[in-house]
Amino acid sequence: MNSAAPKIGFDRFIHIDWVSAALKVRAGLASIEDLNDVLVSAGLSIEARKKTRTVLNRLWLAPRPELVEFVDRGIDIFNKNTDVSIRALSWGAAIATYPFFGKVAELVGRLTTLQGDCSSAEVHRRMSETYGEREGTYRMTNMVLQSQANWGAIVRGEKDNRLIRCDSIAITNDQVTTWLIEAAVRYTGKPVSVSSLQSLAVIYPFILGQSPAYLVSNSSILENRSEGSGSVVVALRDTF
Numbered sequence: 382m383n384s385a386a387p388k389i390g391f392d393r394f395i396h397i398d399w400v401s402a403a404l405k406v407r408a409g410l411a412s413i414e415d416l417n418d419v420l421v422s423a424g425l426s427i428e429a430r431k432k433t434r435t436v437l438n439r440l441w442l443a444p445r446p447e448l449v450e451f452v453d454r455g456i457d458i459f460n461k462n463t464d465v466s467i468r469a470l471s472w473g474a475a476i477a478t479y480p481f482f483g484k485v486a487e488l489v490g491r492l493t494t495l496q497g498d499c500s501s502a503e504v505h506r507r508m509s510e511t512y513g514e515r516e517g518t519y520r521m522t523n524m525v526l527q528s529q530a531n532w533g534a535i536v537r538g539e540k541d542n543r544l545i546r547c548d549s550i551a552i553t554n555d556q557v558t559t560w561l562i563e564a565a566v567r568y569t570g571k572p573v574s575v576s577s578l579q580s581l582a583v584i585y586p587f588i589l590g591q592s593p594a595y596l597v598s599n600s601s602i603l604e605n606r607s608e609g610s611g612s613v614v615v616a617l618r619d620t621f
Contacts, residue, residue: 391479392517395436395525396423400471403437403501408456440474448477448606451563454602465554468532469587473564476583483568483583484511485525489535490582495547501542503525534586549588558589559596563603572614576603 402419405411416437420430439445440601476483480551488507492499505522512518526544530537536545552558565581566573573581578593597603597615605616 382492390439391475391482391525392521393429393432393436394524394607396434396528397468397471397532399423399433399437400440400532401467402468403441404456404459404470406459407441407452408460413603427505439478440471444474444478448567450570455560458560460557462554465557466550466552469550469552469557469561472532472534472584472586474508477567478563481512481521481601482525482528483509485522486529486534486585487568488527489526489546490542491583493535493544494580494582497507498538498543498545501537501544504544520620529586532586535576546585551588551590553590555591555596558591558593558598559603561587561589562593562597563600563617566603566615572606572616574578575613575615578615 391470399416399419402411402416404414406413416434417430420433425433433491434442441452441456441503452474455474456588459465459470460465472486476486486505486506489499494505504526505519508522509518526535526537530534533547533550535547537543538545552561562573562578565583568583575597577595579589593615594605594613596603603615605613606616607613
């Protein structure tokens with residue numbers, strides 16, 4: 382029997398302003414009414430607002446139980462450093478919460494590494510290999526690509542159907558760097574090689590700051606582990 386295709390979850394275009402508004406609600410800096418006003422101002426119908434709130438709830442407002450502590454630490458970082466990149470925090474929440482979003486990010490990151498751009502058709506093809514040849518896969522991949530473009534990660538060419546990677550954002554806050562690494566480890570579901578941290582495809586819009594290995598060594602959540610081959614990997618403590 383074939384296993385069921387992975388759930389998509391992230392099934393709508395999500396504007397960065399909506400994510401920012403939800404983050405600020407979770408941080409205690411805005412109210413649910415403020416978030417609703419943002420969605421109404423965007424011209425969303427009642428049904429669209431309901432479905433959009435479902436995605437935003439999972440990202441910031443009502444995360445899955447196993448991600449509550451992770452999300453709360455992201456909010457704590459924001460509350461202590463309100464000048465940190467909301468895009469970076471939102472990206473971390475998205476890849477940890479929605480494997481579908483993370484998979485699109487990983488593919489775009491890999492395919493644009495060498496030349497800075499790739500064909501959207503190639504992303505669609507590879508997503509269909511994982512999630513199946515179905516209309517939903519194609520449409521939702523487009524929703525994620527549209528969202529990632531709005532979040533400043535890529536530019537979508539209108540004529541040649543190309544995805545052009547934007548200039549990467551340098552992360553200078555050590556807490557954000559460590560949190561993004563944790564998000565990537567949570568997305569992959571397995572330890573990540575230390576040598577790959579500066580080039581992880583799933584967080585392609587960002588350049589990590591100070592030595593990631595050093596930051597991991599000082600983390601209470603992550604740890605460096607030596608493998609039999611002599612390589613070092615990063616894992617969540619007491620897991621994997």
